[in-house]
Amino acid sequence: MIFSKKNVIAMVTSSALIISSASVSATTILKLSHNQNRTHPVHKSMTVFAKKVQEYTHGDVKIRIYPNSQLGTQRESMELLQNGALDMAKSNASELESFAPAYGAFNIPYLFHSREHFYKALTSKVGRDILNSSKGKGFIGLTYYDGGARSFYANKAIRSPADLKSMKIRVQPSPTAVQMIKLMGGSPTPLAYGELYTALQQGVVDGAENNPTALTSSRHGEVAKVYSMDEHAMIPDVLVISERSWNKLSADDQKAMRKAAKESMMYHKKLWTKVIKKSMEKAKNSMGVEFVKVKKQPFIDAVKPLHEKALNNPEIAKYVKAIDALAQD
Numbered sequence: 001m002i003f004s005k006k007n008v009i010a011m012v013t014s015s016a017l018i019i020s021s022a023s024v025s026a027t028t029i030l031k032l033s034h035n036q037n038r039t040h041p042v043h044k045s046m047t048v049f050a051k052k053v054q055e056y057t058h059g060d061v062k063i064r065i066y067p068n069s070q071l072g073t074q075r076e077s078m079e080l081l082q083n084g085a086l087d088m089a090k091s092n093a094s095e096l097e098s099f100a101p102a103y104g105a106f107n108i109p110y111l112f113h114s115r116e117h118f119y120k121a122l123t124s125k126v127g128r129d130i131l132n133s134s135k136g137k138g139f140i141g142l143t144y145y146d147g148g149a150r151s152f153y154a155n156k157a158i159r160s161p162a163d164l165k166s167m168k169i170r171v172q173p174s175p176t177a178v179q180m181i182k183l184m185g186g187s188p189t190p191l192a193y194g195e196l197y198t199a200l201q202q203g204v205v206d207g208a209e210n211n212p213t214a215l216t217s218s219r220h221g222e223v224a225k226v227y228s229m230d231e232h233a234m235i236p237d238v239l240v241i242s243e244r245s246w247n248k249l250s251a252d253d254q255k256a257m258r259k260a261a262k263e264s265m266m267y268h269k270k271l272w273t274k275v276i277k278k279s280m281e282k283a284k285n286s287m288g289v290e291f292v293k294v295k296k297q298p299f300i301d302a303v304k305p306l307h308e309k310a311l312n313n314p315e316i317a318k319y320v321k322a323i324d325a326l327a328q329d
Contacts, residue, residue, distance in 0.1 A: 028061045033071040034090035041275045042145050045268035052260035057253045082138030084244035092237045094174035102133035105319035107176035108310050109232045109303040113327045118234045126322035142239045143261035146272045148211030149231035157292045158228040161185045161302045170208040184302050212279045221287035228292045230299050
């Protein structure tokens, strides 16, 4: 069940009163919203995060996780979080680009040369700088969760940008994602993730782009039978917390939260590797999805203007340059 913003604010306000009345026990309860189901790897990894937070704070801080967009879509959750009406949320770099421009660096197609390069960036100074870039905007980032390599899926193979001509492709509400599809020749269609299955089924969109888990966990493999592995982007999910909620925590509890977040990220890395393999096997064997390998260079050439534009954008240039440099190390 999806609640309205008014109901969410009422729920959070109610919980705040409960927390206040429970101040004798010094327990802080933080609500965490996300849009995936309980079987999704990111939910499992955030459950690990919640357990570690409780352990490392000796019960001073407890995390309550609300999956399946119960407290609103990703965008609604971020708006509530910025206003201090929600404590925590899982979003992703595409969504966060509209709230903190630095996250736009992750949205540049073919920025990462490999998964190793991807993790080197997430765990380096540039990764930390991006997490901290939203200070003063109502939230800060705590950690990243691997969202996998994103590719196109539809009911036909997409082997080159020419195959995208006149196709309506669902994208996240990110300016960079919209421009990427335009440069490749497609028609970008921003749409909430929860609406995508029906949109594919009814032909509202002709295809989408995501990692292979979307085929199984969201059952998109039932309505899109060809997955073309162009791997145009590796965009991380991001765990964020309201500055208002963060500033109420003690220094020790903040340190414990960061430790738990980092450990849950590395737990997620191992889990994600296993899940991707299982998802692809299930999609092939149980859903009849065909996986097509494609030559990436035509796609890379098509989106070069985005990389060049990023290097001249003062809001993200330093982050893109730092990530580029890590590929040479």
